[in-house]
Amino acid sequence: MGSAREALLDAAYEAIVSGDWAGARMADLAARAGVSRQTLYNEFGNRDQLAAALALREAERFRALTGQAAREAEGDAGAATAAAVTAALTAALDNPLIKATLTDDTSGLLPYLTTRSAAIMDVFREDSVAIFVERWPDLALRPDVTAEVGWICETAFRLVISHLIVATEPVETTSRHIAEVVRRLMRDLTTT
Template identity: 45%
Template sequence: MPAARESLLDAAYTALARRPWSAVRMVDVAAVAGVSRQTLYNEFGSKEGLARALVRREADAYLAGVERALASHTEPRERLAAAAEWTVSAARGNVLVRAMLTGCWSDRLPAPTLKAVPSSSAVPAQRRADGPLPSPGDFVALVRDRAVAALTPPGGSKAQTAELARAGEFVVRLGLSCVVAPAGENGTSALVRDALATVRAMS
């Protein structure tokens, strides 16, 4: 991503932390990023385009964090627990991630339609941002699929893949429940470990 575009998205995110999206002005975002307002419009087309690009960037960052979490340990249960812990941490620290994962968009936030919008942008990153944005259900599937890809052993059977898919979906849904209702003093990771151990013992 070109430096100017990234700087503009950083400026927009900072502005959103200070005031409602409806009060964020394009001219101020451009000034903070140190570029012209024309550059801003060239990159995003409109304030709606900027909002879509910001949401897309935060979604991609969240999913990249999931992949890092899934690679952070050797034991599958620990990797799944790390992914759930990241989900909770990311939602607590980023209002856009929380809104995307829960579907609860406050009046302070941009709320771009999740459907694709017509795009005439010459900027590839903006054309992608103008495409469909993930819903909460999409995130469940995306994290589940990443868990399957990360944890399926070489030559794994269909049964193993199916079991990992169920475990991955269970864990991400458990993590999302902890976003809405925080886990107890032992935290999300411990809750996931205990739940997976219980499910395995019962199966």
């Protein structure tokens, strides 16, 4: 069933990117994936759940990319953040799904970056906290600090999404600014 799930997610991706999402019926998406309509309903339940699963799959791809960039960055929490933000925003510039989400009101995915972004935010917050704890193991010794790191990571995520939706400066500048926010917020946590 895993391959049917991926095929359905791929079909939804193609429909959104091609601009067919608004007019595509569930039966059309199932046919595009080479499965029955019932299989689609069994796997996702409805169109919103299919869109949510697609958004989460794309978030996981970005999480892998940003996590690798943060882990490979040398320096402090700001440097790790700058590397992750640069990777995310640069990849988003060329990502057909992100482009369609931001430019096509009928795709229905924009809320998964904004008002329905809790699941995606959880993915990035948890991974970011794990990266910071890997790099600064003393953070894990104090649960109150770990919770604070989670809040800082969530704040950075929200800033990235905001800049993704309305880019007001070049990627490198945005990355540097968000990194400085994280650096200042982390300063007290990593020096005590």
